[in-house]
Amino acid sequence: MKSSIIWIFLLFALAIFNLAAAEPFSLMVGAGTTALIASLYGSYTYTKCLIYECCIPQWIDSNVTGMRAVMRESFYGQHLAQQTVPSAIQAHLSNEEPSKALVMSFHGWTGSGKNFLSKIIADHVYKKGIKSTYVNVFVATTHFPHKEQLSLYQDQLRSWIVGNLSACPHSLFIFDEVDKLPAKLLDTVKPFMDHYSEIHGVDPRKSIFLFLSNAGSEEIARRAWEYYDAGRPRESITLKEMEELLSMEAFNQGGLKSAELISNHMIDHFVPFFPLERRHVIECARDYLKTQSIRADSKMLEDIVELLPYFPKDNPVFSASGCRNVDKKADLIMQKDEDDYDKL
Ligand SMILES: *[C@@H]1O[C@H](CO)[C@@H](O)[C@H](O)[C@H]1NC(C)=O
Numbered sequence: 311m312k313s314s315i316i317w318i319f320l321l322f323a324l325a326i327f328n329l330a331a332a333e334p335f336s337l338m339v340g341a342g343t344t345a346l347i348a349s350l351y352g353s354y355t356y357t358k359c360l361i362y363e364c365c366i367p368q369w370i371d372s373n374v375t376g377m378r379a380v381m382r383e384s385f386y387g388q389h390l391a392q393q394t395v396p397s398a399i400q401a402h403l404s405n406e407e408p409s410k411a412l413v414m415s416f417h418g419w420t421g422s423g424k425n426f427l428s429k430i431i432a433d434h435v436y437k438k439g440i441k442s443t444y445v446n447v448f449v450a451t452t453h454f455p456h457k458e459q460l461s462l463y464q465d466q467l468r469s470w471i472v473g474n475l476s477a478c479p480h481s482l483f484i485f486d487e488v489d490k491l492p493a494k495l496l497d498t499v500k501p502f503m504d505h506y507s508e509i510h511g512v513d514p515r516k517s518i519f520l521f522l523s524n525a526g527s528e529e530i531a532r533r534a535w536e537y538y539d540a541g542r543p544r545e546s547i548t549l550k551e552m553e554e555l556l557s558m559e560a561f562n563q564g565g566l567k568s569a570e571l572i573s574n575h576m577i578d579h580f581v582p583f584f585p586l587e588r589r590h591v592i593e594c595a596r597d598y599l600k601t602q603s604i605r606a607d608s609k610m611l612e613d614i615v616e617l618l619p620y621f622p623k624d625n626p627v628f629s630a631s632g633c634r635n636v637d638k639k640a641d642l643i644m645q646k647d648e649d650d651y652d653k654l
């Protein structure tokens with residue numbers, strides 16, 4: 311590797327020398343340069359991949375330790391996601407020959423952290439994070455808005471996935487709003503999540519699929535409420551009881567209706583995202599203010615989370631919007647404080 315960098319420098323030096331020396335001597339050097347240009351071309355891919363993203367370990371360099379740390383520090387109220395997701399990713403990525411793609415289905419209310427966790431994953435698997443060419447995000451209402459165009463979408467999606475996988479087998483596919491996908495669209499994706507070493511000319515087994523949906527969030531919230539009501543910590547809810555609940559009940563809606571995904575065990579992990587409590591939203595507000603270089607006092611934090619809606623009606627302990635919109639409310643409160651200050 312080092313030697314090819316030296317080669318490239320030599321080449322540049324020679325090329326510049328050659329251009330500058332407009333005399334017969336340059337003819338001699340010219341011949342040498344021609345030979346060297348060939349070798350420069352050989353180094354081209356190498357050089358290109360130093361600057362631009364390529365499907366090589368330098369760019370796909372997973373950092374699961376960092377992923378765990380970030381989840382511990384700034385991802386609130388989701389003990390089951392915390393237990394499951396980093397381990398599943400570590401196991402998948404450290405396996406040279408996985409038998410199938412890693413498929414995880416994230417379920418829960420808006421703002422409970424499904425998108426946030428997807429971003430944390432992308433940021434700790436790819437150097438360029440969520441902006442990586444190898445991270446493909448499909449949003450139901452953006453990419454597939456018209457239910458009647460199913461067959462067009464199926465063809466499109468298949469050719470995208472094939473294209474993406476042939477560009478890089480270590481691709482990450484994130485399907486957002488899965489419950490709003492046209493039913494049966496995911497059947498197109500199914501063979502890519504199966505145990506095939508080759509499908510449409512690509513090997514899908516090293517990739518990762520994430521499905522994000524609200525499906526099952528009622529059941530998840532109900533379970534969280536039952537624990538809360540009984541005075542039991544939510545952290546004692548087990549993955550097993552939630553997986554049973556989710557794999558049975560959550561799939562009467564939209565894209566997940568295609569029961570084959572579930573009955574054929576294509577999904578490796580069902581991950582529930584619980585509705586956040588006020589204390590979790592306070593932490594999100596604190597983190598946001600920190601990004602704005604503001605050390606928050608508890609009065610300010612209370613004022614911010616007070617602006618958000620909570621449920622159930624008779625004992626509103628859960629945030630209806632989770633950590634979403636916390637930034638907007640915080641901006642509002644900061645603005646208000648500033649105005650008050652101006653009035654003094
Ligand atoms: C791993 O992730 C952590 C947390 O995001 C980050 O601080 C650290 O720099 C990362 N390490 C490497 C080698 O990229």
Ligand SMILES: *[C@@H]1O[C@H](CO)[C@@H](O)[C@H](O)[C@H]1NC(C)=O
Pocket residue numbers: 445446447448469470471472473474477
């Ligand atoms: C990969 O997927 C994206 C959608 O995320 C699509 O726009 C792109 O064309 C695909 N790439 C290839 C090479 O097919």
